Amino acid sequence: MDEIVRFDNVGLRYGAGAETLADLNFTLYPGSFYFLTGASGAGKTSLLKLLYLSQRPSRGVIRLFGEDAVTMPRERLPGFRRRIGVVFQDFRLVPHLSAFDNIALPLRVAGVREKDLETPVTEMLEWVGLGDRASARPATLSGGEQQRVAIARAVIGRPEILVADEPTGNVDPEMAIRLLQLFEALNTLGTTIVVATHDIHLLSKIPGAQMMRLEKGMLADPTGSLRHPPLPHDQTQ
Amino acid sequence: MFKFFVIPGHDRRLIPEGRLSGPMPWVIAIMIFLTVLTAAAGLAMTRAMSDVSDELSSRATVQIIEANPQVRNRQADMVAARLRTLPLVEEVRVLPPEEIDALIEPWLGTQDLADDIPLPALIDVKLARVATDAEYQSLRSMLQSIAPGARVEPSSGYIAPVISLVRSFQWIAFGLVGLLALATGAAVILSARSALNTHTETIAVVHLLGGTDQQISRLFQRRIALDALLGGLIGLAGGAVIIWLISGQLSAIGSGLVQSVGLDWWSWLIIAVIPILGMFLAMVTAKLTVTGALKKIL
Numbered sequence: 001m002d003e004i005v006r007f008d009n010v011g012l013r014y015g016a017g018a019e020t021l022a023d024l025n026f027t028l029y030p031g032s033f034y035f036l037t038g039a040s041g042a043g044k045t046s047l048l049k050l051l052y053l054s055q056r057p058s059r060g061v062i063r064l065f066g067e068d069a070v071t072m073p074r075e076r077l078p079g080f081r082r083r084i085g086v087v088f089q090d091f092r093l094v095p096h097l098s099a100f101d102n103i104a105l106p107l108r109v110a111g112v113r114e115k116d117l118e119t120p121v122t123e124m125l126e127w128v129g130l131g132d133r134a135s136a137r138p139a140t141l142s143g144g145e146q147q148r149v150a151i152a153r154a155v156i157g158r159p160e161i162l163v164a165d166e167p168t169g170n171v172d173p174e175m176a177i178r179l180l181q182l183f184e185a186l187n188t189l190g191t192t193i194v195v196a197t198h199d200i201h202l203l204s205k206i207p208g209a210q211m212m213r214l215e216k217g218m219l220a221d222p223t224g225s226l227r228h229p230p231l232p233h234d235q236t237q
Numbered sequence: 238m239f240k241f242f243v244i245p246g247h248d249r250r251l252i253p254e255g256r257l258s259g260p261m262p263w264v265i266a267i268m269i270f271l272t273v274l275t276a277a278a279g280l281a282m283t284r285a286m287s288d289v290s291d292e293l294s295s296r297a298t299v300q301i302i303e304a305n306p307q308v309r310n311r312q313a314d315m316v317a318a319r320l321r322t323l324p325l326v327e328e329v330r331v332l333p334p335e336e337i338d339a340l341i342e343p344w345l346g347t348q349d350l351a352d353d354i355p356l357p358a359l360i361d362v363k364l365a366r367v368a369t370d371a372e373y374q375s376l377r378s379m380l381q382s383i384a385p386g387a388r389v390e391p392s393s394g395y396i397a398p399v400i401s402l403v404r405s406f407q408w409i410a411f412g413l414v415g416l417l418a419l420a421t422g423a424a425v426i427l428s429a430r431s432a433l434n435t436h437t438e439t440i441a442v443v444h445l446l447g448g449t450d451q452q453i454s455r456l457f458q459r460r461i462a463l464d465a466l467l468g469g470l471i472g473l474a475g476g477a478v479i480i481w482l483i484s485g486q487l488s489a490i491g492s493g494l495v496q497s498v499g500l501d502w503w504s505w506l507i508i509a510v511i512p513i514l515g516m517f518l519a520m521v522t523a524k525l526t527v528t529g530a531l532k533k534i535l
Binding site for chain 2: 052053054055056074075077078079080081082086092093094095105106109110153
C-alpha cells in the first residue's frame with residue numbers, strides 16, 4: 001500500500017525551548033482512519049500543524065503525497081494544502097462571511113466556478129443540519145453550529161487527508177455521531193482521516209481506526225500498527 | 238496587471254471594502270491635491286520659462302547713445318536700414334519717442350523730461366535665429382562704424398537671472414512632487430500593513446485553505462487601488478479648482494512674464510494623469526508590502 005504521509009525522526013521546537021515533538025516516526029496510509037490522543041500539552045495540535053503544513057519541523061523528514069514537505073518551495077505549498085482538509089480547534093471561521101460563504105471558501109480558493117458550487121455547498125449545509133442557516137454569520141451561530149460549519153468547510157473539497165482537531169468538542173452526542181459518520185463516509189471514499197480527540201468514547205465508534213497516542217511530545221505506538229499498513233476498512237468491520 | 242479589478246464579489250467580501258470610511262482615501266486625496274498644485278506650478282513655470290526664453294533669446298536691443306537728438310535720430314534710421322539688409326535679422330522696429338517715454342514713466346513720472354535728459358534711441362531687433370557671441374560682436378563692430386555710440390544688447394542677457402531663478406523653482410516643484418510620491422507610498426505601506434493586521438485571521442485561514450500569495454494580495458491591491466483612485470479624484474478636483482482660480486487671477490494681472498504663466502493642454506493632461514499614477518503607485522506599493530508580509534509566514 002502506498003504511503004500518504006511519512007514522518008522520519010521529526011522534531012519540532014518553538015524558539016529556544018525544549019522540543020515540543022521529538023523523534024516522531026510513523027506512516028499514514030491512504031484511506032485509513034486515525035485517532036490522535038494524548039493529554040493536554042502532549043503536542044497533538046503541533047503534530048496536526050505539521051500535517052496541514054502550517055509549520056515546518058525543526059528536524060527530520062516529512063514526506064507528504066510522496067514528496068518532501070520540509071524542503072518543498074513555499075510556492076508549491078498552496079497546491080498541497082488544497083489536498084488537505086482541516087477542522088481547527090477554534091473553528092477559525094471568517095467572521096464577516098455567511099455560513100454558505102465560509103463553506104464555499106475552499107472551493108472558491110481552488111477556482112471552482114460559482115455555478116458549480118451552489119449545489120455541493122447547499123447539500124453540505126443540509127448534511128450538517130444547517131440548511132436554514134446558510135446566510136447566518138458565525139457570530140449568530142451557536143458553538144456547535146460553528147463547529148459544524150468548520151467541519152463542512154474542511155470536507156467540502158473532498159480532501160485526500162482530513163485533519164480534525166477536537167471536531168466534536170462542542171456538539172451534542174447525537175451530532176458527534178453524525179459528524180463521525182460523515183468522516184467515515186469520506187473515509188470509505190478514500191480520504192485519510194486524522195482526528196485529534198480527548199473523547200475516548202469516539203474511539204469505539206470507528207472500529208477500523210488506528211490510534212496514535214502522544215505522550216510528552218513522543219509517539220507511543222504500543223501495537224506498532226503505525227509502522228505497517230492497517231487492514232482495509234471493510235475487513236475490520 | 239489589473240486583473241485584481243475583476244475579482245468576483247464573493248472574494249471581495251473576504252476583505253470588506255468601505256468606500257471613504259477609512260483615513261486612506263482622504264490621506265491620498267490630500268497628497269494628490271498637493272501634488273496637483275505643485276506639478277501645476279512646475280509645469281506652468283516650465284512653459285513660462287520656455288516661452289520667455291524662446292522669445293527673448295532671438296531678440297536684441299540696439300541703443301544709439303548720442304546727445305544730439307537730430308544726429309541720434311539720423312543714426313537710428315541708418316542703423317535700422319543697415320540692419321534690414323542682414324539675413325540674420327528678421328524684423329527691425331525703431332521705438333517711437335512715446336513708447337520710450339512710456340518705458341521710463343515708472344521711474345521718471347509723466348513730466349516731459351525728454352528734452353532735458355538725452356535718452357538713447359532704441360531699436361528692437363528680432364533675429365531669424367539665436368545669434369552666437371561672435372555674430373553679436375560682428376554686429377556691434379558693423380553698427381559702430383555707422384553710429385559710434387551704438388550698443389547691441391541681447392535680450393536674453395536681461396532675463397538670464399530670472400530664468401535661472403524660475404528654473405530653480407521648477408526643480409524645487411518637481412522635487413516636491415517626488416517627495417509627495419514618496420510620502421504617498423509611505424502612507425500606502427502603513428495602510429496596507431494596518432489592513433493586514435486587521436485581517437490577519439482571515440488571511441491565515443485563506444492561506445491554510447490553499448490560497449496563494451497572489452490571490453490574497455489581489456484583494457488588498459484592489460481595495461487600496463480603489464481607495465487611491467477615489468482619493469486621487471477628490472484631490473484632483475480640489476487642485477483643479479484652485480488652479481482655475483489662480484489662472485483667472487494671473488490673467489487679470491496682464492503683465493508679460495506673469496501672463497505667460499499658464500497651462501497648456503498637455504500640462505492639463507499630465508495633471509489629469511496624476512490620480513492614475515497615484516493609483517498605480519499605491520497598487521504597486523500595496524502588492525510589494527502584502528507579498529513581503531505574506532512571505533514571512535509559511
